[in-house]
Amino acid sequence: MPRASIFLIRTALLNLALGALIGGLLLADKGLHRWGWLWALRPGHVYIMLLGWTVQFACGVAIWILPRRDAEGGRGAMWPVWVLYGTLNSSVLLATLYAPCLGWFGAERIVWMLPLAALLAVTGIGAFLGHAWRRVRPFGVMTTKRNA
């Protein structure tokens, strides 16, 4: 498993654990009605589970397991994968913190957070597609460096 996949998959697992903790606290609060402030984290729970966990995990596994680019076993340029890692996790962080920050700073001062989170997510997925697109092909169809 390449280093980038290890980072993506382990960060996805951390997101899963964090998302489950927030979700568990929210569900418990439905019964106990003790922590009303927690509901500011509900949009973050959804975003963590969809992008931070599911999408990030799928991308990490795809980078590991898709057919290699060439007969030497290379996976191609890995910098787009690191762009994905940085932008996707920044996006999840911004989108998760937006609702709690509303109460602290007011909507006017953090109006940039969600558009930036959206831009980062789109950039990350674009970088992932740039890396992975050409690796989606039948097994055995490989190119050497000479005829690549």
Added chain:
Amino acid sequence: MYRQARIYIKTAFIQLAISVILGAILLTNTGLTINPYLSLLVPVYYHLLMAGWATQLIGGVALWMFPPLSRERPRGDERFGWVAYAALNGGLLLRAVAEPLHAIRPQLWTSWALVISAILQAGAIWLLVMALWPRVKGRTEVGRS
């Protein structure tokens, strides 16, 4: 594919079938308003789909396909996986019963059922993460474990 992974994946398929049927009922109810109480099942639907189907399927495939931990114990301690399986599905089942009932008429037992369901689901996910974490590694690390 070994037994634990098969059971995870087949249970995920069952949860997918249940979620799709539930989703179809909810969609029909949105259009025809058969029973307004049915909309209380929306959170259950989302969690059956995302936790019961997607996460459980991913967990099963990862337990099966991730690099082996070592030659002696390729899958590590399988008990983490079994307890996670029981807690996740038990927690989801409890939630599916208690959440709509609590929304209609909150009672002491439904409150505590939601708390227990929350502990079971979150605990299951943490155990699954603990089972998978050491197996997320490069090829070179296999010999050292």
